[in-house]
Amino acid sequence: MITTADLNEQLRWRIDGDTVVDAAGRTRYAFDGFVPEAVVRPQEASHITEVIAAADDAGACVLTRGSGSKITRYPTPTQPTIVLATDQLASVTEYAPRDMTISVGAGLKLTDLNDLLAAERQRLPIDPPLAGGPTVGGIIAANDAGPIRLANGTTRDLVIGMRMVLADGSQVRSGGKVVKNVAGYDLHKLFIGSAGTLGVITEVTFKLRPIPEAVRLVVLRPPSFTVAGQWVTDIMRSAVRPTLLDLLNGPEVERHVDREGAAGLALVVGFEETREATDWQCEQLVEKFRDDANAYDDDASRSLYETLRERPAEPARVAFKATMRPTHLPVFAETISQAGWELIARAANGIVYASTDDIALAEQLPELQRLAHEGAGGLTLLNGPGPIADYGWQNAPDHAMLMRRIKDQFDPKRLFGDGPFVNTQARTS
Amino acid sequence: MTTTTSTLIDDLRDICGPDGVLAEADELLVYECDGYTVEKHLPDAVVFPRNTEEASAVLRRLAVDNIPFTPRGAGTGLAGGCLPVEHGIFVCTSKMKRIFDIDYDNRGVHAEAGVVNLHISNATRPCGYHYAPDPSSQMACTIGGNAATNSGGPHTLKYGVTVNHVLGLTLVLPDGEIVTLGGKAEDTPGYDLVGAIVGNEGTFGIITEVVVRLTRNPTAYRTMLGVFDSIDDATNTVSDIIGAGIVPAALELMDNLIINAVEDAYGTGFPRDAEAVLIIELDGLEAGLDRLTERVIEICNHNYARQVRQAATDQERADVWKARKRAFGAVGRLSPSYCTQDGVVPRTRLPEILRFIRHTSERHDIRIANVFHAGDGNIHPLLLFDERDQAEVKRVLAAADEILDECVRLGGSVSGEHGIGVEKIAHLGRMFSADDLAAQAKLRAAFDPDRRANPNKMFSSGIACGEAFRPKKQAPA
Numbered sequence: 001m002i003t004t005a006d007l008n009e010q011l012r013w014r015i016d017g018d019t020v021v022d023a024a025g026r027t028r029y030a031f032d033g034f035v036p037e038a039v040v041r042p043q044e045a046s047h048i049t050e051v052i053a054a055a056d057d058a059g060a061c062v063l064t065r066g067s068g069s070k071i072t073r074y075p076t077p078t079q080p081t082i083v084l085a086t087d088q089l090a091s092v093t094e095y096a097p098r099d100m101t102i103s104v105g106a107g108l109k110l111t112d113l114n115d116l117l118a119a120e121r122q123r124l125p126i127d128p129p130l131a132g133g134p135t136v137g138g139i140i141a142a143n144d145a146g147p148i149r150l151a152n153g154t155t156r157d158l159v160i161g162m163r164m165v166l167a168d169g170s171q172v173r174s175g176g177k178v179v180k181n182v183a184g185y186d187l188h189k190l191f192i193g194s195a196g197t198l199g200v201i202t203e204v205t206f207k208l209r210p211i212p213e214a215v216r217l218v219v220l221r222p223p224s225f226t227v228a229g230q231w232v233t234d235i236m237r238s239a240v241r242p243t244l245l246d247l248l249n250g251p252e253v254e255r256h257v258d259r260e261g262a263a264g265l266a267l268v269v270g271f272e273e274t275r276e277a278t279d280w281q282c283e284q285l286v287e288k289f290r291d292d293a294n295a296y297d298d299d300a301s302r303s304l305y306e307t308l309r310e311r312p313a314e315p316a317r318v319a320f321k322a323t324m325r326p327t328h329l330p331v332f333a334e335t336i337s338q339a340g341w342e343l344i345a346r347a348a349n350g351i352v353y354a355s356t357d358d359i360a361l362a363e364q365l366p367e368l369q370r371l372a373h374e375g376a377g378g379l380t381l382l383n384g385p386g387p388i389a390d391y392g393w394q395n396a397p398d399h400a401m402l403m404r405r406i407k408d409q410f411d412p413k414r415l416f417g418d419g420p421f422v423n424t425q426a427r428t429s
Numbered sequence: 430m431t432t433t434t435s436t437l438i439d440d441l442r443d444i445c446g447p448d449g450v451l452a453e454a455d456e457l458l459v460y461e462c463d464g465y466t467v468e469k470h471l472p473d474a475v476v477f478p479r480n481t482e483e484a485s486a487v488l489r490r491l492a493v494d495n496i497p498f499t500p501r502g503a504g505t506g507l508a509g510g511c512l513p514v515e516h517g518i519f520v521c522t523s524k525m526k527r528i529f530d531i532d533y534d535n536r537g538v539h540a541e542a543g544v545v546n547l548h549i550s551n552a553t554r555p556c557g558y559h560y561a562p563d564p565s566s567q568m569a570c571t572i573g574g575n576a577a578t579n580s581g582g583p584h585t586l587k588y589g590v591t592v593n594h595v596l597g598l599t600l601v602l603p604d605g606e607i608v609t610l611g612g613k614a615e616d617t618p619g620y621d622l623v624g625a626i627v628g629n630e631g632t633f634g635i636i637t638e639v640v641v642r643l644t645r646n647p648t649a650y651r652t653m654l655g656v657f658d659s660i661d662d663a664t665n666t667v668s669d670i671i672g673a674g675i676v677p678a679a680l681e682l683m684d685n686l687i688i689n690a691v692e693d694a695y696g697t698g699f700p701r702d703a704e705a706v707l708i709i710e711l712d713g714l715e716a717g718l719d720r721l722t723e724r725v726i727e728i729c730n731h732n733y734a735r736q737v738r739q740a741a742t743d744q745e746r747a748d749v750w751k752a753r754k755r756a757f758g759a760v761g762r763l764s765p766s767y768c769t770q771d772g773v774v775p776r777t778r779l780p781e782i783l784r785f786i787r788h789t790s791e792r793h794d795i796r797i798a799n800v801f802h803a804g805d806g807n808i809h810p811l812l813l814f815d816e817r818d819q820a821e822v823k824r825v826l827a828a829a830d831e832i833l834d835e836c837v838r839l840g841g842s843v844s845g846e847h848g849i850g851v852e853k854i855a856h857l858g859r860m861f862s863a864d865d866l867a868a869q870a871k872l873r874a875a876f877d878p879d880r881r882a883n884p885n886k887m888f889s890s891g892i893a894c895g896e897a898f899r900p901k902k903q904a905p906a
Contacts, residue, residue, distance in 0.1 A: 098672040099775040099806075121674055143616065156621045157593050170864040178773040180590060180805040180845040182579050182628055183853070183860055184887070185869045189592075189624030198620070210674030233534050237557075239648060241714065276717030325535045325613045349615050350535070377614030396617050398608035402875065403619050409871040420618075 002058040004037045007080065010058065011038055014050040019043060019088070029083050031068065032076045036083040043088045045202050048165040052415065055082050061417045064196040066107060069132025070142050073382060073420055074195070081417075086137055089202055094177070097122060101160065101177055103205040106137025122208045125152035127309045137201045143193035146309040147270065150348050151243035152209065155192050161205035162188035166198070167411040179207050190406060195419035198410045212272035217244075217301040218285045219294045220267040225337065228267050229330030231289075232347045235269060238288075240281040244270035246308050247329075247345040249337045267347065268308060270301075311344045316355035318362045318384040326350040328375025335371060339364055350377065359385060369395075433473040433518070437494060441476050441518075444486045449524070451475040460501070460519055464566075465509035465852055467768075472499070472513040477524045480541070481599055481607055481637040487520055488635065489605030497881045498603075500631040502543065502574025505566040507769060508850030510578060510630045514885035520635055522573050528552060529638075536643045537596055537613045542573020542636050546580075549641065558643040561588035564846070565754045573636045579628030581846030583679040583753065586804035587712075588644060590846070592627040597640035600626060600633060603882045612640050625872065630848055631883035633876035647678070647712035651722045652740040652749055655707040655729040656700050660684060660787075660799075663705035664779035666732040667803045670709070671776055673728060675721060678712040680804030686763060687756050687800040687811075694759035697752040703735065707803065708753055756800045757811070763798065764813035770829050771847040772836035776806040785835045786810050793824040807845035808836070834859065849887040858889065 002010075011020045021029070021039035029039045037060065042048050055062045060080040065071060067087075086107030093103040097120040104113060111130055117123050127146030128139055138144075145154040152158070161175035174187035191201055222228035228247055235242060246268045253266045271281045282295040296304060312321070324332060329350050333343055340361060341354040362384050369379040378395035407418075433452060441450045451457060452474040461469040478484040491498055497517035504511050513519065525541035528549070532538070533556055538549055546567040550559040563582035564570055570580070576598060579591045588594075597611030611623040626633055657663040663682055670677065683691065683706050688699045699706055707729070711721050722739070729737045740746040760767050774782045783799065786808075790797040801809040812829055814821045833843045833856050843849075843856040858866070866888060876882070 096775060096777060098668050098777045100671060101775070143621070145616075153589075153593060154616070156624045157589060166868060170868065172865045172868045173861065174865065174868070176773075176840075176842050176860075178775055178806055178841045178845070180581055180585065180773055180802070180807045181842040182581075182846055182848050183842045183844045184849070184857055184866070185872050186579075186592065186625055186628055187868055187872060189621040190872065192621040192624065193619050195619075210676065236536070237533065239714070241645065273713070274717035274721065276720065277714045280714065280716035321616075323614045323616045327534045350613070351616060375614065376612050378618065380618050396610070396619075399610055399617055399619060399622060402608060402610070402622055405875040406620065406872065409875045410868075 002060070002080065004080070007038050007054070007058050007060060007082070010054045011040060011051065011082070014054055015040065015042070015047050019047055021085075029065065029068070029085065031071045034076050036063070036077075037080045038082040039085060040082060041085045041088045045163065045165050045171045048084065048200050048202065049169040049171065051082055051084055052165065052167065052169045055415055056413070062200070062415055063417060064137075064141070064200050066135030066138030066141075067109065067133040069134045070138060070144075073142075075420065077417065084200060086135060090135075092116065093203060100208040101179065101205060102208060103161070103177060103203060104136060105203055106201040107135050109133050109135055110139060117208060118211065121211050123211050124158065124206050125209045126155060126158060129310045129312055131310055136204055140192055140201060140204060141195050147244035147246050147305070147346065148272065149346060150245055151241070151272065156189060158206050159188055159192065159204055160207050162191060162201060163203040164191060164199040164201050167413065167415045171202075175205065177205050197407060197416050197419040199416065214275045214278040214298070215270065215272045215301055215305065216278050216282050216298065217268055217270045217296045217304050218282050219296065219304070220269060220285070220289055221292050222265050222267050225265065225330040225334035228265055228347070229327070231267060232326070235285070236348055238284070240271070240284050242269050242281075242348070243272045244268070244308070245346070245348040247333060247347040249333070249343050268304065270305065308344070312353035312355075316342075316383065317357045317359050319353070319355040319382040320365065320368070320379055320384070321382055322352045322354070322368065322372040322377060322379045324350045324352075324372050324375030324377035328377070332371055332375060336368060350375070437490070437496070438474060440490050441474065441487060444483055444490065445476055445478050449477045449479070460504070463501075463504040463509065463511040464507040465512070465850060468509055468512060468851060470513050470516075472519040473516050475519040475521055477521050479524045481601065484520060484525075484601045484635055484637050485605045485607050488601055488603060491518060491881070492604050495879070495881065497884045499883045500573075500577065500635040502571030502577070503545070503566075503569045505570040506574065506578060506850060507771070507847040508844070508852040510848055510850035510883070510886060512851055514851060517884070522571060522635070522637065525573075525637060532613065533558065533643065535613045537640050538643060539638065539640045540572055541638055542571060542576070544572050546570050546572055546575055553643055554646070557646050559646055560641055561594055561644040562591045565757065572639055572641065576627050576636050576639050577629060577631050578848045579846070581802065581805070581807065583681055583802055586680055586802065587676050587678045592624055594642040594644075595623055595627050595639055596642055598623055598626060598636050599638035600636050602634045603877045603879065628848075629876075630850065630887055632873055632886060634882050649713060649715040649718050650746060651711040651718055652746040653709040653722070653725060653729075654699070654738040654740075654749060655709060655734045656703045656736040656738070657705045657707070658703065658733070658735055660705045660783050661780050662732045662734070663707050664783055664803065666707060666729055666734070667779055668777045669728045669732060670725060671804065673724065675711075675725060677709050677725070677804060679708065679710040680802070681708040681753055682706070682799065682801055682803040683708070683753070683756060684799040686796065686798035687760070690759040690763050690798065691752045691756055693762050695752050695755065697748050699752070700736075708749055753800070760798060760811055760813070764796065764815065766814050766816045767798075768812045768814070768825055768829055769847075770808070770810045770812065770832055771844050772808050772833050772841060773845040774806045774808065774836050774839045774841035776804070778839040778841070779803060779806060779808075782808060782832075782835060782839060786832055789828045789831055793828045795821060795824050795828055797828070802845070805845065806841065851886060854887065854889045857887065
């Protein structure tokens with residue numbers, strides 16, 4: 001097996017400049033106690049092609065890293081690993097405000113992107129937690145999303161083009177820069193949720209939306225999960241068109257929604273539209289729910305929204321995401337709430353983020369996975385003891401089978417490793 | 430050489446019932462082409478499975494003899510996606526018409542592939558919902574065909590195209606294996622396979638069932654007709670509206686030729702002397718809509734609109750949309766034949782591409798009519814000709830080719846919604862590098878390693894098409 005020194009020598013020979021990080025610098029890229037054998041910060045796609053060639057020669061794996069905000073979800077590498085840090089692939093290739101599209105390097109941070117767009121009163125309407133400074137490439141690879149997914153969808157609905165480098169070193173492009181395009185397969189869809197296992201995303205083109213004129217939230221206080229579920233159904237079928245519908249349980253409510261006390265449940269309903277439409281919808285809810293409703297003003301709404309969007313990122317010893325039919329959510333949420341988990345749910349999307357610092361609760365995970373499965377969904381462990389990859393894919397055997405076939409086509413040598421999919425991919429026949 | 434034997438036909442009848450297979454030449458004639466009538470081939474047989482299991486059994490049987498197949502919905506496609514180029518069997522979803530369930534609380538409809546697009550909206554309208562993607566052929570085209578081609582429509586500007594509305598699907602792989610992906614629960618971990626499968630044009634297998642998203646009906650509409658004396662003014666209006674941060678539900682442009690064809694056919698009341706009209710529709714909640722409408726009218730006037738009319742009643746709104754959706758049908762009055770193109774440019778390049786189309790029309794001495802999804806930058810030039818005039822046919826081909834090349838040059842695409850099929854195989858190679866296409870071939874190989882699912886579509890494989898076609902009149906889109 002190649003030595004670390006030789007591998008770095010190889011890389012320096014292949015790529016000029018200071019893109020190969022020195023030994024001291026490599027420790028900054030350690031995770032789970034693992035220090036990568038090499039770290040490269042490519043400035044262009046051709047550097048990645050060289051890294052891949054070097055990895056292939058050396059029998060090493062390539063692990064793509066954005067800001068590292070989700071790196072603990074990966075299994076700790078067991079073979080020599082070259083970390084490919086995308087932070088120097090952060091330029092804006094093309095921004096056409098009047099076309100409402102933008103092409104950016106995968107290493108661009110979401111906050112930087114949004115600052116740039118705000119100057120034109122536009123935004124990328126994806127709002128995952130900002131903690132850790134996620135990059136657009138990382139958000140896509142993790143298929144991460146936040147509260148306003150209810151109205152705006154997820155990365156799959158907003159990525160219209162992509163450039164990637166594949167395991168054979170080829171630099172390819174998929175989709176384009178126009179909002180409507182059916183020329184060829186949407187190869188870039190594969191890279192959404194791919195966790196770096198199919199190739200390296202180098203550039204992404206998004207469609208954009210205008211920043212809404214007004215954003216307001218109404219906090220409702222349902223007396224039980226069952227009632228909360230009924231309210232969600234009622235609201236979704238009423239005249240209003242919420243852009244977010246988040247359900248929080250006790251500890252969350254105390255911490256964020258009502259600092260004076262009054263533990264219980266909170267159902268936060270958000271509207272983003274013209275001033276008139278936003279205010280009208282808030283009035284509708286206040287009229288319908290009266291004492292159970294509290295309509296926040298603009299400032300309070302903004303502050304609560306920022307809390308909601310950050311929520312799933314707060315560190316906890318055990319954390320998972322569960323998906324299910326939205327109508328199944330009240331039963332699931334009530335079960336985990338009673339068991340002691342803190343939760344925030346995207347109630348109308350059927351998505352629950354739960355966390356706890358009580359490591360003993362991890363024992364419930366298999367049972368909770370079954371419960372999510374009853375609602376036609378599954379459970380993905382975000383942080384916790386044991387192999388994270390044990391969860392998630394058993395509920396989607398056909399999906400896992402096809403993912404393995406695609407992986408075999410794109411990366412037969414497993415150069416990019418198996419990411420969080422390792423067990424499924426090895427297990428499925 | 431035909432691929433069928435009497436044993437095979439018997440076996441297929443065993444699976445799909447005695448009336449579930451067509452194999453006689455006269456019965457097959459209506460299947461010789463889809464909405465792309467330029468090239469015609471007879472399939473060797475047409476099979477009508479009644480459900481996913483029968484479709485699976487059919488594909489298992491075809492796999493035994495290594496026979497290629499082409500999935501077919503209603504055959505309304507405009508790019509020749511349903512063409513049995515080198516023989517093979519049509520597997521037709523038209524007997525798979527069940528809507529299994531309409532689940533308002535989870536906003537999903539589970540339906541078989543042969544269900545007609547509009548029937549979903551009709552079934553859910555009483556409860557205030559609809560299925561958003563609305564191709565002009567929505568009265569005939571199937572939801573399975575929509576998923577296979579990632580269909581668009583006028584209202585995709587605000588609501589998105591088919592892929593944004595397909596939550597899950599059942600796909601029968603070419604070897605007969607049934608796979609079920611996604612569904613009413615969002616975010617299946619791992620790759621977005623549903624997203625990658627939508628738009629596969631039948632090359633991954635047969636989509637037999639879908640779960641699609643329902644959308645709440647807007648409670649208020651403002652449908653406007655902006656009348657312009659110059660196409661440039663109309664296209665500038667389009668980018669000014671988008672640039673102002675207003676996302677209309679639809680933003681459609683019709684030029685003078687189309688206006689007159691539509692007037693001849695339906696008498697909607699569009700001004701015949703206008704160079705262009707813009708159909709601008711805002712929708713959503715009543716609150717705030719009047720202010721947005723005023724803003725839109727201001728932008729139209731700023732761009733020298735001669736007049737901005739507003740539909741005062743539901744009937745007037747319906748009339749405007751009827752005229753728009755049937756515009757292709759009205760073109761028959763202008764010319765014995767026409768060839769529809771489907772390119773895309775960034776919205777801000779619309780004035781340029783429209784000017785290019787006008788110059789191309791003059792240069793080649795052919796008439797070109799325009800009716801298209803301006804808000805998306807998705808152009809539909811209709812090149813008019815008489816197929817008896819061979820010289821004119823040649824000029825039409827050259828003009829269409831130049832227009833698509835110009836779309837690519839302006840940073841756009843050779844297809845916004847009609848697909849590649851057989852029509853644009855050559856053009857795909859001008860948009861993508863050999864490496865790009867090799868990567869696409871890898872994806873296809875994961876589903877269809879033997880290339881039996883709708884062969885000779887999308888990607889060139891030695892079969893010459895696209896370059897040597899003779900356009901004729903097409904079915905209404």
